[in-house]
Amino acid sequence: MTEPRKAVALISGGLDSLLAAKVIQDQGIHVEGINFYTGFCVEGHTHAIRQKDRARPKRNNALWVAEQLGVKLHIVDIIDEYKDVVINPKHGYGANLNPCLDCKIFMVQKAREWIDKRGFDFIVTGEVVGQRPKSQRKATMPVVAHESGADDLLLRPLCAQNLPETRPEREGWVDRNRLFAFEGRSRKPQMALARQFGFEDYAQPAGGCCFLTDRQYSHKLADLWQARGDRRYELDDIMLLKVGRHLRPRPHFKMIIGREDGENRFLEGYRQQFTHLFTTSHNGPLVLIDGEAGDEDLDLAAQITARFSQGRDAGCVDVEIHRPDGATLTRKVKPMPGDRIPKDWYL
């Protein structure tokens, strides 16, 4: 017996990639999944951090999909290489800082390298023509195939009948007649197909697969770049953008304020790297200072820290300030009244 053909399916964790992989698997192809971790992925982070959510940690949807399919899943860390995609997207951004088209091209390109290394035959994605306004238009489908270098080894089973034949179809590895012609934004055909396969309880991300589609998150990232005068980031930066309340009282520093115990504990892990403040006379948050804060800035930061502590209505609150070099300062401050904190300080 000849070996079955092998395909790698890009698994985001959503319904479309689950269905696409299943359709190909049902045609006798050996399928394995690949999932790329960019650092921006909507994972259980905030659940892992926030106290009230810790009792019910969120599952990893890509792993859940792989289990439903009974396929191996390779999770690939592309954090560093992905920076260039976010910072300089050749095709620009979507509604927020989401570089969806460049992101797709990049991931398919990584999958192409992966199949070459592992002796797989083709790549499967759950893309659907017209599903997303920018990155999944009919015109962008060949762009992804071409610029990724995957060309006709890229098969989109959910909309293949709307697209030119690919090599797996031409060679008879898969039967084009048993692929689909889904188009547009309606989710109904996917939901019907999921029912047919008996899939329930699948993830339905509202905006997109990552934080970059989130307006507030993108705003915080843009602020970070502007404040540093440089469009770059480290993994810690983009993790911290997911945690706490972010306030920028002055252009040269911002405050990251824990909102509850879980966040405070998470921020504690950064104490060596950042100047940090906390109240000692009252319970209160842990606050990190990102940027350079001088003496006056620290007075202001202490007043704001006191405002978010349980001493917010007290006449005087004690605040300790720790520098990363180990120096400790103390301040006695009057908490800044909430209505004196300008709205535009909140990021």
Added chain:
Amino acid sequence: MSEAQLDARRMLCPMPVIRTQQKVELMHVGETLAVCCTDPGAIHDIPAWCRVNGHEVLDIVQRDDEITIRIRVCDA
């Protein structure tokens, strides 16, 4: 045979899973790995990763905020 160790404390999912995968790739069938992590999501994710990739979870021990998951590398 000594057990391999992986310190994935303070890493948020899926980093503990990715580091586990990278470590397991370098190990041989039958060897064991103890992964220490603090993200409670790992209690679900590392065993799920083992199930789909054919490795065995030997035990999971939770002490305060630290979780140690022991894995035996299988012929997947």
